[in-house]
Amino acid sequence: MSNNTDTVPESYPMNSGDGTNSYTENSYFQKAATNVVKAKIDDVIAEKLDVKKNSSTSESTFRLADLGCSVGPNTFLTMHSHTMQNIIDVVQHKYQSQGLASHMPEFQVFFNDHASNDFNTLFASLPQRRSYFATRVPGSFHDRLFPESSLHFVHSSYALQWLSKLLEELLNKNSAAWNKGRVHYASAPDEVAQAYTDQFAKDITTFLDCRAKELVVGGLMVLIMPGIPNGIHRSSAPTGMIFDFLGLCLIDMAKEGLISEAQVNTFNLPVYVASPKEMTQLVETNGCFNIERMETTQPRARVDGISGQALTKHLRAGMEGIISKHFGTKIIDELFDRFSKKQQESFNLLESKYNVGTQLFMVLKRI
Amino acid sequence: MSNNTDTVPESYPMNSGDGTNSYTENSYFQKAATNVVKAKIDDVIAEKLDVKKNSSTSESTFRLADLGCSVGPNTFLTMHSHTMQNIIDVVQHKYQSQGLASHMPEFQVFFNDHASNDFNTLFASLPQRRSYFATRVPGSFHDRLFPESSLHFVHSSYALQWLSKLLEELLNKNSAAWNKGRVHYASAPDEVAQAYTDQFAKDITTFLDCRAKELVVGGLMVLIMPGIPNGIHRSSAPTGMIFDFLGLCLIDMAKEGLISEAQVNTFNLPVYVASPKEMTQLVETNGCFNIERMETTQPRARVDGISGQALTKHLRAGMEGIISKHFGTKIIDELFDRFSKKQQESFNLLESKYNVGTQLFMVLKRI
Numbered sequence: 001m002s003n004n005t006d007t008v009p010e011s012y013p014m015n016s017g018d019g020t021n022s023y024t025e026n027s028y029f030q031k032a033a034t035n036v037v038k039a040k041i042d043d044v045i046a047e048k049l050d051v052k053k054n055s056s057t058s059e060s061t062f063r064l065a066d067l068g069c070s071v072g073p074n075t076f077l078t079m080h081s082h083t084m085q086n087i088i089d090v091v092q093h094k095y096q097s098q099g100l101a102s103h104m105p106e107f108q109v110f111f112n113d114h115a116s117n118d119f120n121t122l123f124a125s126l127p128q129r130r131s132y133f134a135t136r137v138p139g140s141f142h143d144r145l146f147p148e149s150s151l152h153f154v155h156s157s158y159a160l161q162w163l164s165k166l167l168e169e170l171l172n173k174n175s176a177a178w179n180k181g182r183v184h185y186a187s188a189p190d191e192v193a194q195a196y197t198d199q200f201a202k203d204i205t206t207f208l209d210c211r212a213k214e215l216v217v218g219g220l221m222v223l224i225m226p227g228i229p230n231g232i233h234r235s236s237a238p239t240g241m242i243f244d245f246l247g248l249c250l251i252d253m254a255k256e257g258l259i260s261e262a263q264v265n266t267f268n269l270p271v272y273v274a275s276p277k278e279m280t281q282l283v284e285t286n287g288c289f290n291i292e293r294m295e296t297t298q299p300r301a302r303v304d305g306i307s308g309q310a311l312t313k314h315l316r317a318g319m320e321g322i323i324s325k326h327f328g329t330k331i332i333d334e335l336f337d338r339f340s341k342k343q344q345e346s347f348n349l350l351e352s353k354y355n356v357g358t359q360l361f362m363v364l365k366r367i
Numbered sequence: 368m369s370n371n372t373d374t375v376p377e378s379y380p381m382n383s384g385d386g387t388n389s390y391t392e393n394s395y396f397q398k399a400a401t402n403v404v405k406a407k408i409d410d411v412i413a414e415k416l417d418v419k420k421n422s423s424t425s426e427s428t429f430r431l432a433d434l435g436c437s438v439g440p441n442t443f444l445t446m447h448s449h450t451m452q453n454i455i456d457v458v459q460h461k462y463q464s465q466g467l468a469s470h471m472p473e474f475q476v477f478f479n480d481h482a483s484n485d486f487n488t489l490f491a492s493l494p495q496r497r498s499y500f501a502t503r504v505p506g507s508f509h510d511r512l513f514p515e516s517s518l519h520f521v522h523s524s525y526a527l528q529w530l531s532k533l534l535e536e537l538l539n540k541n542s543a544a545w546n547k548g549r550v551h552y553a554s555a556p557d558e559v560a561q562a563y564t565d566q567f568a569k570d571i572t573t574f575l576d577c578r579a580k581e582l583v584v585g586g587l588m589v590l591i592m593p594g595i596p597n598g599i600h601r602s603s604a605p606t607g608m609i610f611d612f613l614g615l616c617l618i619d620m621a622k623e624g625l626i627s628e629a630q631v632n633t634f635n636l637p638v639y640v641a642s643p644k645e646m647t648q649l650v651e652t653n654g655c656f657n658i659e660r661m662e663t664t665q666p667r668a669r670v671d672g673i674s675g676q677a678l679t680k681h682l683r684a685g686m687e688g689i690i691s692k693h694f695g696t697k698i699i700d701e702l703f704d705r706f707s708k709k710q711q712e713s714f715n716l717l718e719s720k721y722n723v724g725t726q727l728f729m730v731l732k733r734i
Contacts, residue, residue, distance in 0.1 A: 060517075106515050106517075133504070
């Protein structure tokens, strides 16, 4: 059984973590973030998971799903498998501590991501000694992926912020939501933000509908994504500022003729940063889940630990794919060099914002 | 729901089926073979599957596994997904015809193969409209792959003939089982054949032990592999002759200096052709399954339909990987050109053997 604490990759938006000179630093952030989330998940299982109910049914398998688990580089995948192992360790411990060791189920983990993603890497990197049966489920979590009432635990970390599609109003010159000269809604007019909000609401509604069918009654769902505290304006959260910096870099590059202005105007990052309040509303509208936890937290253990280099690497790892697809791969190095400089210029401002919780952590129980 | 009858790839050892001039012919063989096996599987489900029992439990998912499904080219993968869809169609029909439509389960299919195999292709080629949830399970079927009592139906076609490892006695100059100057046991001394038989017995024993744990009581397992009728000598079956031809070609090439004699002596095809009698014995020793069907059949609808070109293509598709790994890729074209000529020279002899059943079809029920 793994006691590895290097489990959940929580630093936003995504880590690269390969063997460069900043690896140790990245790794520090990850471990610190990981321990925070790991402790939360441990608590949730201890308090909220009803293993007595599970052990009284004829069902001898405990099924867990990790949704959207390969949006990122390889080390990210490895950490996802560690996360799932950790969850299983805690569930097993609960069976034992409640005298139900003889009813211990076997564990099956479904790693989900888009069919087009390369999953061979994940399976090649799964630890040989693991206490679960591993499976891959290709497909979008905005659709049904599993049979009815077949899952006991769902985990999704830093995947739900990705919108399922781009928002057409944002590209329409005649719309009040035309997002000219920006690539995100953080500092955009309310109409733009509303277009994002509407799409996010649609996505989450579908997501909850599907998961409500797939989870057994009593099943738990842990969702982790970028978040913004209630009552904070979207432009004041660090995540918003970071996307703004990226947009400003692209606009500068357009002014210098490295890319066209039209390219910038037709590009929008399909990423949403939700507040506890709006997530609560969406969950309550769905009606199939009880909210066991809903909070924004600070994923980093020390706010003074943020470094420009690590931040740039993280952002690049998460965003390179979608930016390359629109602008081509040639501009990537230049863009992130500029981003790195820009956020260094505003380092003090950015750091001062980091006492705001940037991670939304929620636990839902299927009722 | 698919009514496609182009489902099970039964022609031995494996099909290539891409758009060459012999495609139609290959396709004819496949369809003919397919219809034979499809009808058998349909019968088995109709007669042997107890859907009433399934529908009386709280379990709402019917889980199927296709074991070892990617040993072959891409079209092979597509056909595997069709096979599983066909099985589901028949199971669904049975629920309906027995008035159990309201208890219809949802279906989940686990496609299994080695972790190192590329499964991205399979999932990219899965039909959009399918009536099951698709999953990939990486790993060897000589080990546990699924939780206890979690499968209702297991299918494995042309995978179990591959031995899990090579047999060391065959390479030992001091052993009576040293397989000098041959690459298979078909026309080898009994000691060589026994070494193959022993390894096959070990593999099947492990396979049955694992599947006995994974299948629910009443669950069915359909296994299809190359076979040899009881009482026929191993050297007289067409499969044996084909491997002998391949060995003779390699020896000729060694004599001409294209490869070394030592290379031939250290190469053995890890493929076994089992009889109903020995499979029966292995299943009875395991003790967890009732034998519902155990027969050798003729996978081709017309024995006169065999053509050298198609046979060579099929053999190459199945064997190219393992031969290249040992001898390098350079010799492959030459080897199969020679094979094609050799089997044309012996065409009448080979064809005369094809009234012998070359396919072992068995259905086991977990008791």
